[in-house]
Amino acid sequence: MSIQVFILSRLMVEKTYPYKLKKQMTEPIPLDELGGITESKLYYHFDALAKKGLIEPVEVIKEEHRPDKQVFEITTKGKEELPKKIYQLFKSANDINDIVIGLANLKYVDPEKVVALLNARLAEYKAHWDRIMNFENTSKRDRKSENLNELLVGYFTTKSDHTIYWLEEAIIQIEQGNL
Incomplete structure (x- = not known):
């Protein structure tokens, strides 16, 4: 759930793709390592959010000798669901780790x-x-x-x-x- 909140909140700021998001998570501190977020998890959650209609692909970046990069943006439905997902993080929290992403996105709730x-x-x-x-x-x-x-x-x-x-x-x- 927190990975999806993270993805949706980043897409509220700018269009992005999974690999770029993974790179952003490593600076200035390795949030990806602290949260156990791998590239494959990000791709999985991007796919899950797209299937739910919360995000959608808007562009494909093609580079020579590199895999294509599918760029996503948040949908209207995604913007409506983001606060609900943030509230759910707080509602089901067992410790502070469970709410870090929610705390970072209080501006949406x-x-x-x-x-x-x-x-x-x-x-x-x-x-x-x-x-x-x-x-x-x-x-x-x-x-x-x-x-x-x-x-x-x-x-x-x-x-x-x-x-x-x-x-x-x-x-x-x-x-x-x-x-």
């Missing part, structure tokens, strides 16, 4: 609605984590099992605290108009 979605998601996340932490396992464990349990509880507690902190920080930054 209502920030107050995003804050409401993130607050709801944060409340669900906290409630879920509280249920997990309040689960009492009364089974007898040996020392190695106990050590493993402590290690995992420590890891997941730290991860949960980190997620909660950054979701709250994102909400604050949106509310203050900083993003």
Whole structure:
């Protein structure tokens, strides 16, 4: 979903083709590597968006000794769907990684609605984590099992605290108009 939001948001700015978009993702930081986005994934999502009528090819660039490059632009339907896809990112977010593309494209959505979605998601996340932490396992464990349990509880507690902190920080930054 976030790859499609990324593609649609880039096409809101300019017509482009998958290879060019992939190159743009490497500078100034390697977003493609951080997000695990390969050229084949980009081509797949360009194709999927075209099949849904959200983007369309408008030009073919032919260069000698190079493959043809199909240039795409966003359609009216794509412009209507982009905010819905961004809201869906925020609605289904499990951590900050899931909303990075949405945060970068807040200009296409209502920030107050995003804050409401993130607050709801944060409340669900906290409630879920509280249920997990309040689960009492009364089974007898040996020392190695106990050590493993402590290690995992420590890891997941730290991860949960980190997620909660950054979701709250994102909400604050949106509310203050900083993003």
